[in-house]
Amino acid sequence: MEWIQQLVNGISLGSIYALIALGYTMVYGIIKLINFAHGDVFMIGSFIGFYAIAKWELGFFPALLLAMVVCAIFGVLIERIAYKRLRNATRIAALITAIGVSLLIEYTTIYFRGAQPAAYPEVITNKSFDVFGVQISSTSILILSVAIVLMILLQFIVHKTKIGKAMRAVSHDADAARLMGINVDNTISATFAIGSALAGAAGVIFGVYYTKIDPLMGVIPGVKAFIAAVLGGIGIIPGAMVGGMLLGVVESLVSALGFSLWRDAAAFVILILILIFRPSGIFGKNAREKV
Amino acid sequence: MMKKSKVFWGYAVLALVIYAVVQILISTNVLDIYYQNMLITMCINIMLAVSLHIVIGITGQFSIGHAGFLAVGAYVSAIITTKLLLPFPLAIFLGALAAAVAGLIVGIPTLRLKGDYLAIATLGFAEIIRIIFLNTDYVGGAAGMQVLYLSNWSYAFIGVVLTILVISNFTNSRHGRACISIREDEIAADAMGINTTYYKVVAFAIGSFFAGLAGAIFAHNFYIIQPTTFGFLKSFDILIFVVLGGLGSLSGSVIAAIFLTVVSAYLANFPETRMIIYSLVLIVVMLYRPTGLMGTKEVADLFKFGKKGGTK
Numbered sequence A: 001m002e003w004i005q006q007l008v009n010g011i012s013l014g015s016i017y018a019l020i021a022l023g024y025t026m027v028y029g030i031i032k033l034i035n036f037a038h039g040d041v042f043m044i045g046s047f048i049g050f051y052a053i054a055k056w057e058l059g060f061f062p063a064l065l066l067a068m069v070v071c072a073i074f075g076v077l078i079e080r081i082a083y084k085r086l087r088n089a090t091r092i093a094a095l096i097t098a099i100g101v102s103l104l105i106e107y108t109t110i111y112f113r114g115a116q117p118a119a120y121p122e123v124i125t126n127k128s129f130d131v132f133g134v135q136i137s138s139t140s141i142l143i144l145s146v147a148i149v150l151m152i153l154l155q156f157i158v159h160k161t162k163i164g165k166a167m168r169a170v171s172h173d174a175d176a177a178r179l180m181g182i183n184v185d186n187t188i189s190a191t192f193a194i195g196s197a198l199a200g201a202a203g204v205i206f207g208v209y210y211t212k213i214d215p216l217m218g219v220i221p222g223v224k225a226f227i228a229a230v231l232g233g234i235g236i237i238p239g240a241m242v243g244g245m246l247l248g249v250v251e252s253l254v255s256a257l258g259f260s261l262w263r264d265a266a267a268f269v270i271l272i273l274i275l276i277f278r279p280s281g282i283f284g285k286n287a288r289e290k291v
Numbered sequence B: 001m002m003k004k005s006k007v008f009w010g011y012a013v014l015a016l017v018i019y020a021v022v023q024i025l026i027s028t029n030v031l032d033i034y035y036q037n038m039l040i041t042m043c044i045n046i047m048l049a050v051s052l053h054i055v056i057g058i059t060g061q062f063s064i065g066h067a068g069f070l071a072v073g074a075y076v077s078a079i080i081t082t083k084l085l086l087p088f089p090l091a092i093f094l095g096a097l098a099a100a101v102a103g104l105i106v107g108i109p110t111l112r113l114k115g116d117y118l119a120i121a122t123l124g125f126a127e128i129i130r131i132i133f134l135n136t137d138y139v140g141g142a143a144g145m146q147v148l149y150l151s152n153w154s155y156a157f158i159g160v161v162l163t164i165l166v167i168s169n170f171t172n173s174r175h176g177r178a179c180i181s182i183r184e185d186e187i188a189a190d191a192m193g194i195n196t197t198y199y200k201v202v203a204f205a206i207g208s209f210f211a212g213l214a215g216a217i218f219a220h221n222f223y224i225i226q227p228t229t230f231g232f233l234k235s236f237d238i239l240i241f242v243v244l245g246g247l248g249s250l251s252g253s254v255i256a257a258i259f260l261t262v263v264s265a266y267l268a269n270f271p272e273t274r275m276i277i278y279s280l281v282l283i284v285v286m287l288y289r290p291t292g293l294m295g296t297k298e299v300a301d302l303f304k305f306g307k308k309g310g311t312k
Helices: A003-032 A038-054 A060-086 A092-114 A140-160 A162-172 A176-177 A183-211 A217-234 A237-256 A261-277 B002-027 B033-059 B066-083 B088-110 B116-136 B154-172 B176-185 B187-191 B197-219 B231-246 B250-266 B270-289 B299-303
Strands: A127-132 A134-135
Touching: A003 A038, A003 A140, A003 A162, A003 A183, A003 A217, A038 A060, A038 A092, A038 A134, A038 A217, A038 B299, A060 A092, A060 A183, A060 B176, A060 B270, A092 B116, A092 B231, A092 B270, A127 A183, A134 A140, A140 A162, A140 A183, A162 A183, A162 A217, A176 B066, A183 A261, A183 B033, A217 A237, A217 A261, A217 B033, A237 A261, A237 B154, B002 B154, B033 B066, B033 B154, B033 B176, B033 B231, B033 B250, B066 B088, B066 B197, B066 B231, B088 B116, B088 B154, B088 B197, B116 B187, B116 B231, B154 B176, B154 B187, B154 B197, B154 B250, B154 B299, B176 B187, B176 B197, B187 B197, B231 B250, B231 B270, B250 B270, B250 B299
Parallel strands: none
Antiparallel strands: A127 A134
């Protein structure tokens, strides 16, 4: 029974990774940039949710929406200010800029509020259900349902709306999309907005589930979400969901086996194995290198 | 040939003069403990910057896990002096060697990857190295390990001279030119018959060796080493030396390392401000001068106006 318990925990953790990984994978798919600052957008979302609930006494869903909206705006600002000039720069320059933006967000937050952690207020009364001897808390059900609803919404946006069609076109071939009259800049901004909103939502759920947040909390989940995106095949939206869930479950199982201190190492070992043996990820197709 | 050896002896004399001047200042107590420590930190940073320069600047392989090799050098040398009570120079050598072996183990599988993937994989390996030390009780785990204080200005300076000497000679050799060609265009280099994997791994191992050397001196300068010291941020610290100095300029990374050591010593009481300035510098340099301050030029090039043209 304890195994199933760990599986449930793993799926809750995995759905948070999946939400962050979606932003990574969408941005990578469209401009081929690892947005290192994505983990920090997640952190900002978490803090906005914290202030909304603790200071302005909003409920869970208004706080979630507020965090998503603010993070979307924040994501677009990052893109417009820092990344837009780098469209034609080398990959290394773009990557270093992303690292710089990430550090800037982290330490500006520390500068203004200090590095001490904050305790998330209890916004949902936590009940436990006993399902065949497995304890499932109401928060983990809530996390999973919010994550699933957001993912369905994302699938709808990407596949059924005009902006989604534009996003798919730009990620396929930006120059051809521009020739077809698609506003590439706006489409990229929309991608950042959607990805950042998902990260903001993940931040609020993370706070509710783990109850402790701090300004550097985005670093490790950010890197792990990236691993999840690579695991599923970077640039592929269903891949990020599956990769996130899988990574969450693996981490919980490693903890359950009694190696909780090695949990972070497990994620990196997965990353290295996948990069060496199947760099295109679970869902990816092998692309041949062209000169 | 004559010309080259002349330049070499010129630099050797310069190094001796710097060493003698600082040594006299230290023995006459003009430089107190605070400045001596700053000088040793500066030497460590120069070694780290130059050792990463050969990986990123010369070979063009984007590694952001350099702190991992620093950690290997630090821990291995600390075990040798503190636990096994062997002499310090041997510890430095074995620490550097262990880091080079770690570099080979990391490099052989990961250097097949390119660009972003390589960056993430090296970051992952550095974290794995850190977690291994964190979970090894023999070296104190999270609490850290007490280390004897053995390093001094002479060791640090000899380390710097050795690092710069080996890496600049490597760069100007046949092997160095092969590495530069990989940086410029890996596919073209491959087509020209250069064994790209071999040269990438060699450059990576040399870089790791000198990072380990820096780690050995680092460990014996601070009384205690802890796994948290060798996290992401340390790797980014080293990265910024190379980026600011110029991707591909040895003297640029040395200058950046000296400059930023002084800046961060003055900002030591304001760690947040320091990181905000660092990150802003990183962003602004990348947006407005993506090759870094020096580009691929060396300081010596700036004085050779007469011989422009020809190359490029």
